[in-house]
Amino acid sequence: MSRKATLRAAVLGMGFIGELHRHALADCPGVQVVAVNDCRPEVLAHYSGLATYTSYQELLKREKPVLVSVCLPTYLHAEATIAALDAGANVLLEKPIATTLKDADAIVQRSARGPGLVMVGMTHHFYPETVQAHQWMSEGRIGRPLLCRDYAAFSNTGLPGWYGQPELAGGGIVITNGVHLVDRLCWLLNSSVVEVSGCVLRVDPAFQVEDNAIGQFRFANGALGQALLSWLPQNPNTATLEIYGTQGRLVVHSWQGASLEQAGKTIEQARYYQPGLSLAEVTLVGLRPEVQAFVDCVRRHSTPPITAQTARDTLAVLLAWYQAAKEQTTVQLRSR
Ligand SMILES: NC(=O)c1ccc[n+]([C@@H]2O[C@H](COP(=O)([O-])OP(=O)(O)OC[C@H]3O[C@@H](n4cnc5c(N)ncnc54)[C@H](O)[C@@H]3O)[C@@H](O)[C@H]2O)c1
Secondary structure, three states: OOOOOOEEEEEEOOOHHHHHHHHHHHHOOOEEEEEEEOOOHHHHOOOOOOEEEOOHHHHHHHHOOOEEEEOOOHHHHHHHHHHHHHOOOEEEEEOOOOOOHHHHHHHHHHHHHOOOOEEEEOHHHOOHHHHHHHHHHHOOOOOOEEEEEEEEEEOOOOOOHHHHOHHHHOOOHHHHOHHHHHHHHHHHHOOOEEEEEEEEEOOOOOOOOOOEEEEEEEEOOOOEEEEEEEEOOOOOOEEEEEEEEOOOEEEEEOOOEEEEEEOOEEEEEEEOOOOOOOHHHHHHHHHHHHHHHHHHHHHHOOOOOOOHHHHHHHHHHHHHHHHHHHHOOOEEOOOO
16 A cells, blocks of 8 residues: 555444544545545435545445445444455454354454454553553553553433443443453553453343443452442443553553552653543544554554454453353363
C-alpha cells in the first residue's frame, strides 16, 4: 500500500462509539471518511456530506472502502467484519470481538486468510496512563508482578437497550466492560489467565443481564488478580487498576493519571487530563491513537497491536467467568 494514497474509510454503526470513530478517522492524515451506515435513517440524516447507507452490505459493495470501523452492537460483529474482509477492506472492530467463541473463531479464521487486517479496538492500550503503566511494567519497575486488582464503575442510565439483552450483547457488564479489565491486566502483566472464578449480580430488573460482578484470576506467570465491576444509575464513570510487585506498586486512575511507588514512596506520578472532560472527550484521547495505529498497520501491512486471536482469548476468559459464576466452580484455561 502506497504511503501517500488517500485511504477511503467507512463506519458501520453510528451510535456513541461510531461517531467518535468517524472523528478519529477524519483526523488521520491521508484518510477520507466517505460513507457511514446505520439501520436508523434518522441517524443517517445527520451526515449530509457523506454517502449514507441503511445496509452495510450495500455500502461495502458500492463504496469499496479500504478502512472499515465496525461499531455495531456486538452480535453483529462477526457477520459485518467478515463481510468487510470479503469486500477487500481492513477492519477496526470494536470490543468485545463477539458474543460467542463460535463467532470469534470465525473472525480469527477469516482474518488469517487476509489480505485485509483485523485490529480489535482495545482503547486502553492507547490511553496515556495505561501506556505509561505498560512502560513501567516493561522496564521491571515494580519487580515481578504478584497481585493485581482492577475496578470499574459506570452509570447504566441511558445505555442503549441492546446492552441489556443477552443475545445481542452476549451478557452484561462482564462482557461489555470486563473485557477492558481482563485485556489490560493480561497486557500489563504480559501473561494470560489460566484459572477463573467469579460471581455475578443482577440488580436492575430492567436489565436481563448481570450489572455487577466480581472475578478472580490466576495468571500463567503465577500472579493473582481480581476484577470488580458495577453498573448502577448513581455510579461515577471510573476505573482504577493496581499492580503489586516484589519491588513496588503501580496505580492507574483511568482518565486521570498513573503513579509508581517503590519502598512506600511515590517516585513517579503523571496526570494527563484537564478536569471536566465529557465521556466522549476522554474516549477520544485513547481512540485517536488507536485509529492512527490501525491506519499505520494498514499502510505498512504489519500485524496490528491487538489481533483477533488476542481478543478471542480475552473473550474465552469472560465466558469462563460466566461459567464459573453459574456453576459456582473454578474454570481452567489453557495458557498461551
Ligand atoms: N472501546 C470503547 O471504549 C467502546 C465504547 C462504547 C462502545 N463500544 C463498543 O462499540 C459497539 C457499539 O456500541 P455503542 O455504545 O456505540 O452502541 P450504540 O447503540 O450507541 O450504537 C450502535 C449503532 O448501530 C446501529 N445498528 C444496530 N443494528 C444495525 C444494523 N443491523 N445495521 C446498521 N446499523 C445498526 C444502531 O442504530 C446504533 O446507532 C459495541 O460493541 C460496544 O461494546 C466500545
